[in-house]
Amino acid sequence: MNAGIVSLVLAYVLSQFYRAFLAVMSPELQISIGATPADLAAASGVWFLVFACMQIPIGELLDRIGPRLTSSVMFAIGGAGGAAVFAMASAPWHISVAMGMIGFGCAPVLMASYYIFARAYAPAVFATLAGVTLGIGNLGNIGSSLPMTMAVEAFGWRGTMWALAAATLIIAVAAFFFVRDPERAEGSASGSVLVLLKKPVIWPILLIMMVNYVPAAGIRGLWAGPYLDQVFGATAATIGGVTLVMSIAMAAGNFIFGPLDRIIPSRKAIVLAGNVAGVVSVGLLAVFAGHSVFLSAVLFALVGVCGATFVVIIAHAKTFFPEHLMGRGVTLLNLFGIGGVGIFQSLSGRVYNGVSGGLGPVDTYQVLFGFFGAALLFGCVVYAFSRDGRNEG
Template sequence: MAGIAALAIAYVLSQFYRAFLAVLTPVLGTELGVTKGDFSLASGVFFLTFALSQFPIGVALDRIGPRRTAAVLLAAGAGGGALLFSFATAPWMIIAATGFLGIGCAPVLMASLYIFARLYRPARFAMLTSWLVAFGTAGNVIGSAPLAYAEATFGWRAVMVGLCLISLLVAAALYLLVRDPEHPEAARKREAGFSGFAELFRLRVLWPIIPLSAVAYAPSIGIRGLWAGPYLADVFQADIFLIGDVTFFMALAMVVGAFVYGPLDQLFGTRKWVAVGGTSMCLLAVAGLGFFPQTSVGVSTALLILVGLAGGNYGLLMAHSRAFLPPHLIGRGVTLMNFFSIGGAGVMQFATGAVVTRSIVPGDPAAAYSALFLFITLVLAVALVIYLFSRDAKPNHVA
């Protein structure tokens, strides 16, 4: 339990690092000249390095276990990335720092899911994953209003130095407290190596799940972590404190949403249709932002909260795919699906940056954000249609 608690705290850091840029948008723009395109690139680089790290992490989890995998990468990536960020003097340094942060955060949740998959019944996987995500989403909360007030009090450089020290302390806790579960299929793992991913790609049952896994996370984390700040500032002239307050409530909604999703598959006896219903709600909320981007701060805040609430189906989708994974490829299987989830979010950050840049209309700041939200709506709708062809997995189903 001590190891799981340490991993949960590490996941709070992971969620913080993927979402804190939105609050620092005004100060980094003023002091370092970081543009909207730079922010989009930095956020995308975080998710890109995070996603690409999943392949070696999957092999490492199956071969050397979660303890060393998570501890070493968190110390080097998150600790080093936060330190580099604190010394940044140009936009490229911010972008490079977020790349290191992505690598450092990449193994944390996967180490936890690996332990869940090996030590707990399959029926509990969705609930445990969702509740861990809900707890970790406190990082989103800390990265909203609390970060805004900390930046105003201490300055963003001092805050990042403090985060570097915290990252190193948490990494040390992981090394000391996490225990690697036994893996009886060790010989087969050694044979599979990276070729195990090819075996996973041959599982056609995963194919209809992959597109939704790749984009379902993007609306909540992409809007919360990147676009909420510029949207509120440009359309409603919001200052850092209003941005912090709105993103705070959106982050709280993400926490609540993940908790609510946790037991729903067992309550309704289905994973597929719970995911369909939640994704549909998220889609409608993003569409509302696209069609009515400047009605009022209150309306936009309500829709952002709904996006956060309904967009928390990560654990459910991970459980849906985990049900079809062979036992000897659990580590590589969960990291592969996480690659699509995080990689899809990263690609969406790059894509949405291009959409906003190309849709700017002088004198009409809402036009670019209307295009942004409608683009997300379209992509999410296509993925949802494909997901309708997936095979359901009951909570007790396991390969």
Template structure:
């Protein structure tokens, strides 16, 4: 995920070319984000139709993130050896197969297999665009481009709320996923025709790395100062939003407040909109504050507070419920700054592997929290098919503690804002 030479100046990219490129990379990320977050709205329907327990629902959702996470190190090597365009095209085919398999599944095992393929197929649609941006744009533009990419991708999260509920109510969830497979095909074709193939990245000495050198570079990533601290922060950060909007928010609204398919879709839609707006706001905050850590710590502690409030409050009036879902989306949108912080730790020839290693934490954290939360909810009695309020309160409270705990080592991470490896190395 680099330029050909760490010290070579980047030529300015015309505005129109930038808009077309960002729109193309954003479109395929939108589809992958939809696949990632699609369980939350349909979870009660899946549980009823396929007779799934809370633990099975949690496992079904989390296997996407496990597969996604497991693919990150191979992805990082492939990005630096073969280039982002090839990676995106191959992954599109895998994601299409997963969506079709999920739609046709007749058992829980086939649903899980479909989610695994969707996870592997979606593994590159943030990292590969970031590879493109890192190669073509200056470091001080990177966090803003990350914010735009994440903001556009959040449209996929948005589509996995009320629009998904609408589609399921008219066409059913199976036909909906067949249609999404078609959209992934179109997005993959768009990438094939629009994105320029930059070719493989080069090593620190300007030549292409061998596979052995690529693997050695991956080990070097793990030895980079502050990587462990950022990895822990990545474990907790994104998982908070997905825990609510991508999994338990829908069942929570149905079981505790009696919301139907459309109503819970609308509420999750509100949270997704809040995250989209906040992602664009968070993007440039590192430049305004001249720091990565200040906006990240602020967002993380705010997320822990918002989750703790609902854990303590229990059932609340509708106006406070809406405010809480808005807050969940808004305060957890600091991911672009955290990604930029991670990128700044690595020299150009290690950036691809570096941020994909950190992304293992991001997706591994979702797998961990969703799997554990399913087992936690299963510890409580089920009444008329509904999970207990105290079960949800405990899940929110545990996540709040998780985020707060991850903040502590992150406070001692190196704040490498403004570092340009092309200039400083």
């Protein structure tokens, strides 16, 4: 890894952090500015939706001007600027604005790495490199659990956000100086994402991409804290510990599924097995939602591991992308992946509001977890009819 890749990976660590840290800040934000779980669900959804909406223009920018300027400028303006807005928030809607800005800033960093891997490395190692990047990036998930709880207790949530704004700006500057653009592909200025969308083979893959990360992101990034608090009366330390376990599991999953792509020739089999296991895990979580903190932590971890087939889905799809549309192809996948999370995060807030008034906490979260599981099951059924993609060797 050269300095440019390192800077992008560090940016991705912060991207993972920003998409998940609201879960452990929920009690502090409710006390300080009156932000309810539904408010934070909406703010989290804004992050994912803005992130997703930027993927198509980012694909164009990667193919036309390269990853260096695309990632560094957006990360500085959106990431650092959004963290600063968050630090100054005095009302729940300020959090939504800040999360939207941060989503804009984080949108290009992972795809900039994947673009470089797809253009400058052998196809057979793409999933492994992508999995390692995701695995390291999940340090951000880990940092947004117990360490974030400790930082907020020590420095307050505003002081912690100012520190994060400074760290984001430093990493953006490093990306500007150290990232190196791959040589442009012939015809990179021609074509569009519509060429890819006209390929029927892509659509089942896009659908599993849309729901693959929904349960893990929804639980880890938002609902773990309110669930543990409302069902079990868990302390902040307990919530931080359980989310830390899930974050470690999510990181481990990336190191498992990425290398599997070099061992098992059928990418479809890897993806389908992982996601069916995810359906079973989230289904058990719904059934045993009121059992114990320990069992919930174990099932959270299983959901986290199973949500890590993301990189193999991208490796599967990119076998059908022409070289000059690689940037637009990987960002199209990310659009569906992150956009799906954004949609379901927002819908989850509506589900919670719709059932919490008439049901107790356990029943409410059984419905919520069942909602996530049903979405993933539907994706698995459609994906089962996809054409397989094999390692290019």
